[in-house]
Amino acid sequence: MSALLKIEDLAVVFDTRAGTVEALRGVSLSLGRGETLGIVGESGSGKSVTAQAVMGLIDVPGRIAGGSISWDGQALVQDGAQQHPSGIWGKEVTMVFQSPMTSLNPLMTIGAQLEEVIRKHLGLGRAAARDHAAEMLAAVGISGARRRLDQYPHEFSGGMRQRVMIAMAIACEPKLLIADEPTTAxxxxxQAQILELLAGLQERLGLSIILITHDLGIVAGLCHRVAVMYAGQIVETGSVDDIFDRPAHPYTQGLIRSTPRLDEPEDRLTAIEGTPPGLLHPPEGCAFRTRCPIARDDCRAPQALRPFGAGFVACTQPGVDAWGDGK
Ligand SMILES: Nc1ncnc2c1ncn2[C@@H]1O[C@H](COP(=O)(O)OP(=O)(O)OP(=O)(O)O)[C@@H](O)[C@H]1O
Ligand SMILES: [Mg+2]
Structure with missing residues (x-):
């Protein structure tokens, strides 16, 4: 599959009073047409910053510190320098943000907000834009769409607002939708309805999707591929089936054994002890080694993603059952 989106060795830092936070430390990813990629990892691992970088939204105190991003052959970031191509963000590549209330304008009707996006990107006149807006609300499963166009965000429930956000994001027929924790709240x-909606849209529109989530269950249900992030790096990537069947990185294994499963009692769940390292002075070598049960001396050397099985893993001992219980 030829890659539509390519991220290569991306580095993003935040200049804070305490020093430089190294939020992304050499992230590489690619995404094909019609493919759904899940990005998972603990809080602070760099999932949202990765999405923001693809959307051209890294802003002070943040900055791109290295690497490249390209979309359909066009540079978004080139050798560490932000580019400003037109016609991509908000049109071909759109995003549903982590908190819908901060992304909808409380003072404008839902219809006015949708129509604004549609007129800007599809160049439709007022009446056609209104028709299209109603179609989009209907497409995300909001009934009585025409009437609801005249309502304000506070008249919608949380789930409905999230649907509106998705309607806005797909209104201009994007090729890539980035959804950052679209169902957390x-x-x-x-949640299940929204995920079903995304899957349906993907099938109908041939969308590529990047789905950011803490929830491995959601990844299993919706994604083709997964990238597991830890402390600003990708530690493992592969197909959903392979990663769930044979997680190769101790961190991925730990995430999976701490995820509830329907067929197991909850008391078998074991959270990974400890916390990720700070990113002000990230450690050399594998960042997970301080929590890893099988860490050894050579884990202090930098670990690149290397092919393992059908995927890629950054580990000195990929595939070893790190937690020793075969779970
Ligand atoms: N505006 C900012 N100023 C300083 N540091 C920031 C800023 N935004 C993000 N960071 C840092 O970048 C790192 C990655 O943050 P990011 O928001 O990508 O995490 P995340 O994986 O999306 O976490 P969560 O699951 O909590 O949403 C964190 O260490 C965070 O502290
Ligand atoms: Mg986030």
């Missing part, structure tokens, strides 16, 4: 039933 929602209850389980609504």
């Amino acid at each position: 929602l209850d389980v039933t609504i």
